[in-house]
Amino acid sequence: MSVVRPPEPSGTVLHGGVVWSPGDDLDHHAVAVHDGRVLALDEDAVEWGRAHDAEFVDVAGRFVMPAFADGHAHPLFGGLESDGPQVRAQTSVDGIVAEVARYAAAHPDDEWVVGASYESSLAPDGLFDARWLDAAVPDRPVFLRAWDYHTAWVNSRALELAGITADTPAPVLGELPRRADGSPLGTLREWGAVDLVTAVMPPRTVEAQVGALERAGRHYASLGLTWVQDAWVEPEQLDAYLAAAEQDRLPIRFNLALYADPRRWPGDLGVLLEGRARVQALGRPRLTANTVKFFADGVVENATAALLEPYTTEPDSRGMLVWSPEQLAEAVAAVDAHGFQPHIHTIGDDAVRVGLDAVEHARRVNGDRDRRAVLAHVQLVDPADRERFHELGVVANAEPLWAQLDSLMNVLTVPRLGDRRAATQYPLASLLGHGARLSFGSDWPVSSAAPLEGVAVACSRQTDEREPAAGWTPHERLRVEHALAAYTSGTAHQAFRRAGTLRPGDDADLVVLSGDPRTVAHPRDLDTLAVTSTWLAGRRIHSATEGQP
Numbered sequence: 001m002s003v004v005r006p007p008e009p010s011g012t013v014l015h016g017g018v019v020w021s022p023g024d025d026l027d028h029h030a031v032a033v034h035d036g037r038v039l040a041l042d043e044d045a046v047e048w049g050r051a052h053d054a055e056f057v058d059v060a061g062r063f064v065m066p067a068f069a070d071g072h073a074h075p076l077f078g079g080l081e082s083d084g085p086q087v088r089a090q091t092s093v094d095g096i097v098a099e100v101a102r103y104a105a106a107h108p109d110d111e112w113v114v115g116a117s118y119e120s121s122l123a124p125d126g127l128f129d130a131r132w133l134d135a136a137v138p139d140r141p142v143f144l145r146a147w148d149y150h151t152a153w154v155n156s157r158a159l160e161l162a163g164i165t166a167d168t169p170a171p172v173l174g175e176l177p178r179r180a181d182g183s184p185l186g187t188l189r190e191w192g193a194v195d196l197v198t199a200v201m202p203p204r205t206v207e208a209q210v211g212a213l214e215r216a217g218r219h220y221a222s223l224g225l226t227w228v229q230d231a232w233v234e235p236e237q238l239d240a241y242l243a244a245a246e247q248d249r250l251p252i253r254f255n256l257a258l259y260a261d262p263r264r265w266p267g268d269l270g271v272l273l274e275g276r277a278r279v280q281a282l283g284r285p286r287l288t289a290n291t292v293k294f295f296a297d298g299v300v301e302n303a304t305a306a307l308l309e310p311y312t313t314e315p316d317s318r319g320m321l322v323w324s325p326e327q328l329a330e331a332v333a334a335v336d337a338h339g340f341q342p343h344i345h346t347i348g349d350d351a352v353r354v355g356l357d358a359v360e361h362a363r364r365v366n367g368d369r370d371r372r373a374v375l376a377h378v379q380l381v382d383p384a385d386r387e388r389f390h391e392l393g394v395v396a397n398a399e400p401l402w403a404q405l406d407s408l409m410n411v412l413t414v415p416r417l418g419d420r421r422a423a424t425q426y427p428l429a430s431l432l433g434h435g436a437r438l439s440f441g442s443d444w445p446v447s448s449a450a451p452l453e454g455v456a457v458a459c460s461r462q463t464d465e466r467e468p469a470a471g472w473t474p475h476e477r478l479r480v481e482h483a484l485a486a487y488t489s490g491t492a493h494q495a496f497r498r499a500g501t502l503r504p505g506d507d508a509d510l511v512v513l514s515g516d517p518r519t520v521a522h523p524r525d526l527d528t529l530a531v532t533s534t535w536l537a538g539r540r541i542h543s544a545t546e547g548q549p
Helices: 042-051 075-083 093-106 130-134 156-162 190-198 206-222 235-246 268-282 325-337 349-366 383-392 407-417 428-433 451-460 480-486 489-494 523-528
Strands: 012-019 028-034 037-041 055-058 063-066 068-073 113-118 142-146 151-154 187-189 225-233 253-259 287-295 341-346 374-377 395-398 437-440 510-513 531-536 539-543
Touching: 012 042, 012 510, 028 042, 037 042, 068 374, 068 395, 068 437, 068 489, 075 113, 075 206, 075 225, 075 235, 093 113, 093 130, 093 142, 130 151, 130 156, 142 156, 151 156, 151 190, 156 190, 187 190, 206 225, 206 235, 206 531, 206 539, 225 235, 225 287, 225 341, 225 489, 225 531, 235 253, 235 268, 235 287, 253 268, 268 287, 268 325, 287 325, 325 341, 325 349, 341 349, 349 374, 349 383, 383 428, 395 428, 395 489, 428 437, 437 451, 437 480, 437 489, 451 480, 451 523, 480 489
Parallel strands: 012 055, 012 063, 068 225, 113 142, 225 253, 253 287, 287 341, 341 374, 374 395, 395 437
Antiparallel strands: 012 028, 028 037, 063 510, 142 151, 151 187, 510 531, 531 539
């Protein structure tokens, strides 16, 4: 006896709640989606649904909006963190060491003990000693990345295998802090130093990386995210992405920023072109590689961010430019000429200026076009440079969760910058006021991937404890609508996507929230809202409770 199955619905209509789109003056009550696109709103959506036998989903008074998108993150790193010792949750050096010892004992066959992301502020000046890890694992190498992924902490066995001794010179683009006798301490700053150890580590298998990407994608979907900019992809990681896409194991959309290394430039240009060609040849809609990543500088916490004025704690240093201004300008122009989108890590105000100068050079050399170059992080932006984002069409990508006076800020950042300069960090409202296109990201796993946590800080400039009471630098707080737009239409603009709003023809990527963010009594409580469901191309890919809209 054959079973007659009902036909698949020809589309979906979400109704019964508030439907909101960035930039709209009015709220809506229904949205219709079909074939991966938004079709109509309000009565037009309802009428279309009835005429085409669509599935009607009652969201029961909840809040429907475009899905979030993350303009700067590291999904593979985040997915891999679950494979090692869980050091992120530890609140003391002793706690980290104990967790490393526990993991090593439970995994006696692991050749290396590898984990992330420890809290740098747990040791004075962020300096961690190899001998502390030796107490936990003396016979096998240990490699831990700090939360910032610009710093690592290793034990003596790892130093030995990497050949790092008192006689090892300071590496190009890196620092090796030393003890008083000249021996290496065990902290590695920036990739020139970190690479000395990673060069002797066994690579992760492709399958392990594919599994990590799959976990990361599911995590993002649970947070209402459907598109992520992976902001640092090297050939090994590209292989993993290609394998995951070919196996249909990418739960959401990813765009890859292929990494340009000044130590290998201009030879890297061919590698970048080949990498993009491989992704295009595979032809999977959830994977693109349209972007090239540059590091202009490091991070304030290491005193490697490039500043216009010296560090307060190190008056002879203004940090580190990874590329010379001339080299960066030529490299940005070169990738721009091949149609890549430049994506430049810029923390310090000098790095921001150098990044803007590089984009201006690319425009001068290659002509004026809609290139949407991205400056990521924009922690310090000199007032003289804020208008230039609008003038050059540069996207200001910020990680809003960082704009708070938490322990990291108080212990490592403010002392290095001084109070005056520290109070100018993350000028989000100022950049918007100067006409900049603002997009938001998380830099996960550096910080939480949850967009609502970032929105809560962007709108309050407060910690979880609501400190300070008036908000830190309250003039830089954003309205809720502007913060949500930065995580939706702002990132869609960055991505060259027709998405981020609910205009007919946009990608039907949606998120349903438990309540209306605009009516939350205190902005710091925005992260108490829950993601009820996430929709990619009109299909539900996550539901907080099975069957829940």
